[in-house]
Amino acid sequence: MDNVNTLTIEEFGRRLRARELTAEQVTDACLHRIEEDNPRLNAFILVMADRARQQAREADRELAAGRDRGPLHGAPISIKDLIDVAGTPTTAASRVREGHVAAHNAPAIVALREAGAVIIGKTNLHEFAFGTTNEDSAFGPARNPHDVSRSPGGSSGGSAASVAAGMALATLGTDTGGSIRIPAAACGIVGLKPRHGELSTGGIIPLSRMLDHIGPLARTVTDASLMYRALRGGSRPRSSAPVPVSGLRLAVPRGYFCELLDDEVRARFDEAIDRLRAAGARVADVTIRHASLTPAIYLHLVLAEAAAYHAATLERMPERYTPPVRLRLEIGRYVLAEDYTRALTGREILRREVDSALTGHAALVLPTLPIPAPPIGAASVQVGGVTEPVRSAMLRLTQLFNVTGHPAIALPAGDTRTGLPCSIQLVGAETDELLPVALACEAQIAGLQPPRSG
Amino acid sequence: MTIESWLQAAIADAERRGLPDLKPLLEALARAMKLLRDADWNEDATGRSTLHG
Secondary structure: OOOHHHOOHHHHHHHHHOOOOOHHHHHHHHHHHHHHHHHHHOOEEEEOHHHHHHHHHHHHHHHHOOOOOOOOOOOEEEEEOOEOOOOOOOOOOOHHHOOOOOOOOOHHHHHHHHOOOEEEEEEOOOHHHOOOOOOOOOOOOOOEOOEOOEOOOOOOHHHHHHHHOOOOOEEEEEEOOOOOHHHHHHHOOEEEEOOOOOOOOOOEOOOOOOOOEEEEEEOOHHHHHHHHHHHHOOOOOOOOOOOOOOOOEEEEEOHHHOOOOOHHHHHHHHHHHHHHHHOOOEEEEEOOOOHHHHHHHHHHHHHHHHHHHHHHHHHHOHHHOOHHHHHHHHHHHHOOHHHHHHHHHHHHHHHHHHHHHHOOOOEEEEEOOOOOOOEOOOOEEEEOOEEEEHHHHHHOOOOHHHHHOOOEEEEEEEEOOOOOEEEEEEEOOOHHHHHHHHHHHHHHHOOOOOOOOO | OOHHHHHHHHHHHHHHOOOOOHHHHHHHHHHHHHHHHHOOOOOOOOOOOOOOO
């Protein structure tokens, strides 16, 4: 069976119910792809081949007996190794977690299994989710399927790589400053961070509980929507229908979000906006007044919470962390309470400013990343003539919506001339309102390509 | 605690602990602290502020 491992969940489901293929066949195809490509991409920490085949055969038997669990029935899904799957280690890509075995499934895994998903394995990540490139991992860096010398983004880098490379139909990641949207953008797939608090983060190793989210990465908005609804639970999740683009009111937050962009990222973004306008969308400019203070606010919030969680192990076993992650966790222990309190105030102000920017608009539209996927090992990048640390650049356009909790989704938006994915980000007031807008925009910007040279 | 005195103390503590590589990270945190302390939403005990939280 050719390329069934690259099907969307939607198409897989159609062909499964038409008896053109089985869940076992598609799972085997994904496992074969993992065997072939994981040595090169290092997307997986644990491949659950036997269990996955067993779950896939069970899914096929259930369907044959008339029990259809819904759109995710039989779909092979990978899981970021920050999330508990019963009977397997949750390593967080760290030697700190040596010997751990999860006793229970995280609620998100319970929901996915109830929906019939097949869990194919645990994916690589930036250690303890505290990074944006997946370079610092006890298991070595994950690599971008579009260019293995480049980062797949992070922290859910292995997750994104697993979907982009056809090792799973979709994946479950987490996002504290951008860790679903950043790797989705770097790998050319869709990544959804729902509204904060909508989906349980139980059974997931925390980085910063007030900023942590879980969510899907998938090939299409429809697939991400199907995953999201399965995670929400309830009976027979349905996909969203797109809203009409003609008359759709969108807003671009200029200034801080659009000043410093790679030239090709800017070009693809401008082309995406042009296409949306040509289809009848009304795109206005808005300003988020205190946006430039987002990094300072985010830093104080994430450092303080992460330090509290890691304090005991930083004292008992500091050598088990990768050195870069250890150092960033250590500085969290120097954050002063008065500055943390100022960050909390800033968070409320930013939340009101994003709400205000959204007033009268269906969504904000901005790039997801200001740069294409950076080279593995790069400490800094040149963006618009300015040298910027990679970590700062990768977080710059996503972290605000962790601070405020607004739902946000990354959509593929063409490539650079060298074939590196570009991405746009849509931000809304509510996830259920954002998804139909994302569907509509996805259809308009599909197939964006750089101009031919020469 | 002023940012300057905090930074001096933090760097000294990091060096005492054998973590000189913390210094640039502490300096970056100090810059973030200054941004928060200079933010126009901060009130002070005189009752003056440009934004009300």
